[in-house]
Amino acid sequence: MLESDNSMNLSFNKAHELIKKSEDIKIYTHIDCDGVTAGAILSSMLDRLDKDHEIEFISLDKIDDLKAENELTIFSDLGSGQDLTEFCTSASKTLILDHHPPIRKMGQSMNGELVELNPHFHNIDGSYEISGGGMSYLLARTFGFQDLSWMGVLSAVGDMQNSFNGKMVGINHGILNESIKHQLVESKNDLAIYGRQTRPIFVALSYFGDVNLPITNNKTECLLLLNKLDIPTKNGRKHRSLCDLSVEEKGRLFSELVRMLSLEVPSKYVKYVPKLISGDSYEFLEEEKYSPLRDASEFSTAVNACGRHNHHKVALNVLKGDRGAGLDEMEHLALGHRRYLAQKMNWIRGDDRIIPLNNIQYFEGSEIKSEVIGTIAGMILSYGDWRKPIIGFTPIGEDKEGIKVSLRCSRLLAYNGIHFGNLIRKVAKKVGGTGGGHSVACGAYIPEGSTDKFLNLLDESLKGLI
Ligand SMILES: [Mn+2]
Numbered sequence: 266m267l268e269s270d271n272s273m274n275l276s277f278n279k280a281h282e283l284i285k286k287s288e289d290i291k292i293y294t295h296i297d298c299d300g301v302t303a304g305a306i307l308s309s310m311l312d313r314l315d316k317d318h319e320i321e322f323i324s325l326d327k328i329d330d331l332k333a334e335n336e337l338t339i340f341s342d343l344g345s346g347q348d349l350t351e352f353c354t355s356a357s358k359t360l361i362l363d364h365h366p367p368i369r370k371m372g373q374s375m376n377g378e379l380v381e382l383n384p385h386f387h388n389i390d391g392s393y394e395i396s397g398g399g400m401s402y403l404l405a406r407t408f409g410f411q412d413l414s415w416m417g418v419l420s421a422v423g424d425m426q427n428s429f430n431g432k433m434v435g436i437n438h439g440i441l442n443e444s445i446k447h448q449l450v451e452s453k454n455d456l457a458i459y460g461r462q463t464r465p466i467f468v469a470l471s472y473f474g475d476v477n478l479p480i481t482n483n484k485t486e487c488l489l490l491l492n493k494l495d496i497p498t499k500n501g502r503k504h505r506s507l508c509d510l511s512v513e514e515k516g517r518l519f520s521e522l523v524r525m526l527s528l529e530v531p532s533k534y535v536k537y538v539p540k541l542i543s544g545d546s547y548e549f550l551e552e553e554k555y556s557p558l559r560d561a562s563e564f565s566t567a568v569n570a571c572g573r574h575n576h577h578k579v580a581l582n583v584l585k586g587d588r589g590a591g592l593d594e595m596e597h598l599a600l601g602h603r604r605y606l607a608q609k610m611n612w613i614r615g616d617d618r619i620i621p622l623n624n625i626q627y628f629e630g631s632e633i634k635s636e637v638i639g640t641i642a643g644m645i646l647s648y649g650d651w652r653k654p655i656i657g658f659t660p661i662g663e664d665k666e667g668i669k670v671s672l673r674c675s676r677l678l679a680y681n682g683i684h685f686g687n688l689i690r691k692v693a694k695k696v697g698g699t700g701g702g703h704s705v706a707c708g709a710y711i712p713e714g715s716t717d718k719f720l721n722l723l724d725e726s727l728k729g730l731i
Contacts, residue, residue: 267406267439273387279380280360281407284311287337287358290318293344295325298423298568299397300342301577303362305584306401306416307341310408312585322577326665333357333377342397345369345383353377362400364391384436392703394435396424402440414444416584418547423565425703429679431457431544441547448550450561455546456515456522458507461560465504467491474647475541475675478525481647494521506555508548519543530677531652537680557596558583567595570602573636602637609633609641619649624727627656627720635659639671639708651675653731654685656723658716668716670700670709679704683730692722 284290290311294304304320311318319335328340328347337358345363353359357377364384369375371386382400384391395403398420405413417440418433427433433441433452444450455461460469467487470480480486491498494517498505510518519542526538547561558564571580576598582591609632613619618628626649630638642657649655654674661667670693672685679685686700686707693700693709696719700709711719 267403267436267443273382273384273389273403276380276382276386277403277407280362280382280404283337283358283360283378283380284314284316284404284408288317289336290316290339291335291337292318292320292339292341293323293328293331294320294340295342295397296322296572296577297342298565298572299420301568301572301580302416302420302423302584303341303396303398303401304577305581306398306405306413306420307339307362308581309413309585310401310405310410313410314408320581322572328352333359341401345381345385349375349379353379362397362404364395364397364400366391389435393426393429393437395437395440396420396426398423399436399440403436406443411443411447412449414440414447415449415549415551417441418444418450419549419561419564419568419584422547422561423568425706427545428676429704431540433545451548451550452545453548454543456507456519457542457544457546459562461507461546461563462555463557463560463563464506465498466496466507466510467498467504469507472647473522474644474651475677476526476529476651477647478529480525490521491518494518508554508560534677534681537677540680541676557599558592567599569640570599571595573602573634573640574598574605606637606640606644609637610644613641613645614648619645619655621650621653622720622724624653624731625656625720625724626650626653627658629716630657630659633657633659635662635669638669639673639706642671643673643706646673646675651677654678654727656720660713661710666713667698668711668713670698670711670716670719672702672707674705676705678731683727688726689723692719692726695722 292304292307294300308320331352339360341362344361345367346365353375355376359379361381367383367385384395399417402417421437426437458469467484470487471484473481480490496514522542523538527535549559552558557567568580579594583595613628619626633641638657638659642655646655654672657671658668661669672689684704686702686704689700689707689709693711696711696715698709698711702708
């Protein structure tokens with residue numbers, strides 16, 4: 266599939282030549298898991314090509330302030346949605362490897378030399394067929410570095426590209442196959458429960474939050490359930506994780522979850538229930554069993570945990586192969602991240618901060634860093650009403666005016682046809698802000714003082730849909 270004649274291959278040839286003739290390269294990449302992984306792929310590639318390079322992790326709003334200072338600048342997992350007329354000068358050479366909707370036309374000329382690669386130019390959907398890391402990988406493989414394909418899989422998972430279908434599709438599927446062929450990844454249909462390698466199964470089950478079940482946030486109920494299904498929770502003295510369960514045990518658990526969920530959800534959602542609890546898993550075969558790096562979802566959480574607290578370099582080092590001090594540091598950061606989240610969760614729950622409206626629910630999260638407001642919204646959903654999307658607000662911070670908004674919802678709402686990313690974009694625009702994102706996880710930046718108006722408009726727009 267990757268070899269097939271997509272017209273995108275031609276553009277990759279141009280990028281290949283541009284890399285070959287440059288000796289001093291700067292990479293600006295995005296701060297999320299996809300962006301950091303995309304950066305790791307490019308940096309590994311340039312190391313092997315013996316090219317001098319620097320890498321910097323930036324948020325989208327920083328691009329306006331950048332100046333071309335190196336022979337070649339690469340923008341990865343960003344750039345296509347940003348105006349670069351100031352950045353591109355007659356002396357600059359720029360390569361964009363992005364998968365977000367582009368604002369320029371394919372081949373549009375700018376000052377200096379610009380090569381912009383974007384799947385949207387070739388009628389390929391950049392939200393589920395290829396990630397930013399996937400675009401970087403396609404460039405790396407023009408130099409023959411197919412052993413980096415596992416990172417293409419990781420970035421797609423980090424970007425939630427598999428979440429809607431429960432599997433990889435399009436070019437992502439081709440990258441996955443390549444990584445399987447090189448014995449780097451194993452993929453199988455599995456229970457879609459987070460914490461496959463590192464969490465005891467009864468703990469992993471208790472985090473099930475798309476629908477509130479008796480087991481949600483209740484470890485005792487989880488233990489009772491596993492006992493009833495004759496699934497041992499320990500192997501000797503060690504707790505068993507999802508990855509330790511046999512196919513038969515997983516089958517019993519799957520059937521019971523389908524039964525419980527079908528009783529709980531309104532009839533219009535029943536047909537989506539199996540999709541909610543099953544999906545393909547991706548295991549990195551070079552990583553140790555029970556390591557947070559073995560499962561793609563858990564690895565992507567670890568990369569994000571570094572990023573949320575501005576330690577992207579740590580994640581970069583681990584991605585590039587450091588399994589010593591780098592991995593220790595990453596685990597340390599992940600622990601700190603979990604503590605921070607737990608503390609903020611208690612803060613919201615302790616004061617009953619979740620406020621319901623007709624079709625949505627929200628919390629004002631001014632004590633929460635804007636980098637993690639989305640993560641908190643996702644976690645707190647299981648304590649609210651799963652039938653309604655939850656919205657969290659917090660000041661953007663870092664001396665910037667404005668409010669960051671994050672929305673999370675049960676995947677059932679998205680399966681039933683609501684794309685909250687598109688919805689939040691429209692509503693944010695009406696109050697003078699910007700927004701967008703995935704169907705189940707999205708966000709916006711809105712002007713200070715506009716939260717009430719924003720909430721009312723969003724609530725109104727969902728009338729009859731929830
Ligand atoms: Mn991305």
